Amino acid sequence: MEIAENRDAEKVNVTVTVRYFAILKDQRGLTSEKVSTEAATLSALYNDLAAAHGFSLKQNQLRVALNDKFVDWQEPLAEGAQVVFIPPVAGG
Template sequence: MTTVTLLYFASLRERAGIASETISTTAVDLAGLYDEVQARHGFTWPREHLRVAVDGEFARWGDAVRAGSEIAFIPPVSGG
């Protein structure tokens, strides 16, 4: 198990009802991690429409999940 902190923004934060959480995961990559939390919180955004960042840097979905990382899932946002 790997422990990471997840950050949710915009509609993902609204859907989850929280801005962040620390979880333990068996996911080996960021895509698998998103699949886990998507099922847990009922997120409807497909991965292809999101950005992911690890420790403040944009990352790729195939990147490995690293213990202690802060991972942000970022949906598209519209400005006004």
């Protein structure tokens, strides 16, 4: 997935794996995908994906996990990372 139109020399392109659950899985039509992105943070990555695929959930309705741990939205992305956006939960 190509996100940036004009390549900024300072931007770094990384490839991450995004796994989708629940409503995001339905809206994306996939359980996971590799995403090549110049997004610097998880927040930027979600905004890019939400715009590209029409996700209905706003970022403030979600939590985010990086490599199987809850993390802050401002966490930077590293090559090969696994990202999961976590919709409002409903266990129990």
